[in-house]
Amino acid sequence: MSFILRRALLAIPSLFGLLVVTFLMIHVSPADPATTLAGDNATAEQIARIRHQYGLDQPLAVQFVRYVADVAQLDFGDSQYSSRPVATDLLGRLPATLELTLVALILATALGIPIGVVAAMHHNRWPDITLRLLSVAGVAVATFWLAIMLQMFFSMRLGWLPLRGRLTDGLAAPAGPTGLLLVDSLLHGDLTVFTDAFAHIVLPAATLALGGIATIARFTRAGVLDTMSRDFVQYARATGTPRQRLIWIYVLRNSVLAAVSQIGLLFGGLIAGSVVVESIFDWPGIGNYTVQAILTADSKVLLAVTLLIGVIYAVVNILTDLAQAAIDPRLRERR
């Protein structure tokens, strides 16, 4: 517990640095939020009034201190675009993005690890070479292109999977508690919504997961090959442990250590990738919200999103450390 607390405290300076960098970058922008705020037909005086009203005519340092003070009280301000509290909008969208990225992560792990193990077991023979080529291709494919191709094939040509959105329009989403449709629908025993939500998440999650599958497969493969050359594997073989059992239980646990450390990095990549995927599949998550904020120079939203992603990063890193400690007893003592 103290470990988590210490890690959380360590993350604060980084988050602060992140805030400074983002704040500076946003405020050197030529785009004037006051113009956006005033709307299409506003006059110059109207714009000036709005600039004053939002404190946009204050020196940068003043604006920053004011902002940090607000953030410290968990007040992220109002969106300059929609005039709504940023925190409300962001929290409302977070479950959609979390659901998408978590499903993608599960998919990446559930497929990436076995692929990596199989490749390692057939080291340098054709299954290995094929899987290696495929996994590199998985990292090389442009997400936006893959998403469009999947849409064209599975939604338009075959009509098997929905084109867009998170749930068929008009279908009522179950009320809470998690906001994750797949979980909530099961909790409410609503199979219609579950099937529908599942059908909707397949394509975006698969698009998002592909790079992750490839990455995890690569690290697992390297990990298995490394572990296989270790003495304890020799010993286990010499004491007659069945091969499949040896690999899938004993070798795998050692091999996923490296892959697990990748998952932390991967999660950041998934969040970033969701910007593209959400826009193509009309997924109502923070990725789309972010793009909108970028297009409208909505600085409060951009700052909050950056902070949120920073916090998610920190949390994921702590979780990664915990997962590694759960796998490796030696790490547990080192803390």
Add this chain to the structure above:
Amino acid sequence: MSAPILDVSGLRVSIHGEAGVARILHHIALRLERGRIMGLVGESGCGKSTFIRTILGVLAKGGRVESGRIAFDGIDLLAMSDRAMNSQIRGRRIGFIPQDPLLALNPLFRVGTQLLEIMRNHAAPGDHRARLLDLLRRVQLPDPEGALRRYPHQFSGGQRQRLLIAAALTCAPALIVADEPTTALDVTTQQQILILLKELVAETGTALLFVTHDLGVVAQTCDEMAVIYAGQMVETGPTRDVLANPRHPYTRALLACHPDRSTGFASIPGTVPPALHMPPGCRFAPRCPIAQSACPARKPHLLTVGPDHTADCILYETAA
């Protein structure tokens, strides 16, 4: 005399790697009777470990048995499939004690899990846990109950080796192969482990093939010994005979190097030949002080030089 538990003859093993073919074992022959302890002695790199791996059927990648026979209790091990070796021999009838007990245990699993895994695969049905605890007490491990819940790195070196000795005994094997089991330990611990091993052999009636580079350990522990040089078996015989009356020039040189024996600092001139470029014939010939011109042409084979005492040297060719 009953049939030997281990009978190896004419064994040749090579490793096929990127750089070429390394003929690691060139001519290995030995017989080990039931309940006896045999020390297998040689410098590092002479092929001792490869020999053990060959017996257990876990040769490294590219390893290939070119010729020869390994009979274990009359069964031809080289003819067995990997699956059969796994289910009938390794861990079940041949126990194994590795060189470095720290590296040999998976650091991520509890010791209990790992030892019970071996029993799960091989031991007769029954209360494995209780039997394991018995064994741990037998190898004098403190707090056996707690030990099962601990991880490998939480033990001292000696304790770990005791664990692995217990592991080798779990299935009451007819043969235990120990690969330098005391090398990684400090001298006092080494003594305790050796005494323990000797007691256990006497008690359980298992045979022990004890691989080491330490002649002192052999002298103290083993009934018989075999000397190996660059993949060739050069001398075998009862420990006392061989030590008292070494017949092969290499054995003599080795004994001369041993600090207990030699009066001054002595060493064998030259180096062990590289695995990829082994000399023909007798591989010791290039370093042998009494080599003859015929040595490089000699096909290796052991010659009887005394009661149960053999050596592989051109010197005894005529005497035979």
Add this chain to the structure above:
Amino acid sequence: MPPAIRRLLRDIPTSVGLLIVLVVVALAIAGPWLAPYPGDASASHLIRRLKPPSADFPFGTDNLGRDIFSRVILGARGALEVSLLVVGASMAIGVPLGLVAGYGTGWVSEAIMRVTDVFLALPQLVLALALAQMLGPSLESAMIALVVTYWPFFTRIVFSETGQLRTALFVDALQGLGASRTRILLLHILPNTASPIIVRATIGLGFTILVAATLGFLGMGATPPDPDWGLAVAQSRTYLPAAWWFATFPGLAILFTVLGFNLLGDGLRDILDPRLRRSR
């Protein structure tokens, strides 16, 4: 043939990668002479809009009647230029900082690494988008954004390598001989960090092409009429699903190019980094 190259060529995936990279480089250099309609970089032919693939136009034509095959070929140069510039600039910033931070021990080193960590934690695509938006969407601002987010990777690598080398015996020996700090850094430590830098740079080239294409797709990178691949996919969306060729071929061009760099990078890593060679 040196053994390193022989080993590289014997590995099928690596040689495939090398082949692709060579083809892309050749296209980048000789594109205007190889493309059947080099004028289609900027010209438009309203008469032959959106024609499906045929003998005349193997990849079909786009929304302004331009030959997609030619534009895919012509796009290679831009993609390569962008990635070379971005990776080059990232190295120019990241490597010296990594050397200084790794070799020193004081607060300078600490400060550099803290800043690096902050930049590493920035969500790359989001930052790139935001920067591109702020500086005005153009290839130049996309490139600046990519450099801003990519240099820390080099700092990290060089930092850890230098840190290891600093404690190595030969550096002690050099210091003992009175070699200057700069001399040690440039002549002895830098060459020893070359391998991981080369590997990272190779993979970075592919990665940059991918992110630049994504920015182009989102309208924050290359601008029309650049024969940019990502931009082409973005423009093609209006004409889907009918004009499938418009989206397909530029996307495949991205895939193959990035694949080539990644395969080559993987191969180089296995050859240059002896610690990893075992895993082959």
Add this chain to the structure above:
Amino acid sequence: MDLTRRQAGALSLAAMLATAGRASAAQAGTIVRSDGQPQNLDPHQIFDVPMMGYALNTYDGLYRYEGNPPEMQPWLAESHTSSPDGLTWTFTLRKGAKFHDGSDVTAADIVYSFQRVLALGKAPASAFLPILKPANITAPDATTVKFQLDKPYGPFLAAIPIVAIVNPRAIKPNEKANDWGATWLASNEAGSGAYKLDPASYTPIERLDLQRFPDHFYGWKDNPKPVETVLYRLAHETSTGVLGLMNGSIDMTDSYLPTDQVEQIQSSKSARVEKSTSMRVFVIRMNNAKPPFDNLNARKAFAHAFNYGGFITDILKGYADRDGTPMPNTLWGFPKDAALYEYDLDKAKDYMKKAMAEGAPMKRPVEIHIQSQLEQTNQAAQLFQSDLQSIGINLKVVGDTWANITSNTAKADTTPDMWIHWVSTYFVDPENWVGQMYDSQFSGTWKASSWYKNPAVDDMLGQARGQVDQGQRQALYEKATKQIVDDCVDIWVYNTVELRGLSRRISNYRFCPVGSGGEIRWMQLT
């Protein structure tokens, strides 16, 4: 790609999902529209095309534009009178109109609504701020509203439908610190319109649900099969919206479909395209303050180099009407006899020579900013570029965004050399086009981003603005427009034909340039 039945069966997961994949919005009474929401839901803060698509359904005004060309219809007001000097305007309200909370719409509510617009001072206020003080809006009785203007203002009546009437009883409890309930109304609704918002459904940008309001004053007798539920589900890319339309998951797209989509939608079983001539002009702006565009011959060279016919016929497939002036050609005040610029590269070269003789830097690279999200601006720029290249002018296309460009147009030196946009119908009056685009008093707004200053034109536009008589105003606007065309201030390309994708389930689509046909209450579902 045809799969045999067995192969398809083997993919059991896909088979299980097949129903979900095909699931369409074809639920009785419900339609899904994929066009965008307004920035927020307060009709007094936001005033743009998406807001009108929303507010026309949820709010009512005193008058409403209907039909094409648009005509003012009595709406919450039955009639009005104005004093001969054009300063006093009196509106009589209809009786029985109710807000969504069931309370009556009274004259006091109208006063509150107009005062709120003025107090917030955002975009919808710009037509009224210079001529109307809050105190001068009064309610002599429950059905009469009186406006006393500071000075005569020609477009006053035309601007009346802009103001949505809001319910003060719903807003006042939610006011914070004199904000006139701005924060609350940004995510809620307080109107009397034909549809009411389900506030719980509101997720900015993404989704918004509307339910039919059975007690709407207009009644529903004219519409036996009205739309009961409207689901706004933004398609972030028009192309996704079109795909959704074709696979039946979307019933209504925005009205700016790419022309290339028309054929493919028409050939699909479930959807069609409505084509309506609008009042929405496509302009390529030139920054008259920057060389070479400060030179008339230079501007003419550019104007003659744009391939109007090719763009309209080949790229837009004919779905646009050539309009060489800043005025929609269907609106009064459009000068039918104006001399237009045609595509003629020889003339362009001549003008270029003249301009260069006068010292205009025609060889300097010129930047044209496009709105990256809007493919048509890109196509126009690229077409322009390839023609300009052939006469030796170097045009550089710069991808940009609306937010960015409109920030930059605040100053002449940050305004792009050229940029492309449309001017839509906010209110049906020439003031909405020439008035706000070319009167130099508006320089610094995006609409007047040419930085054009001609005192004669300023004078004419001021006069037209300051009187009520439409005949006199028409003459002034025609004259001013001709002068502006002669000055070749910008490059005017066409008046839009709006293309909206609709499900074949929807009939009785009524288009009006104000709101672009987004008014749902007329639609019938079959």
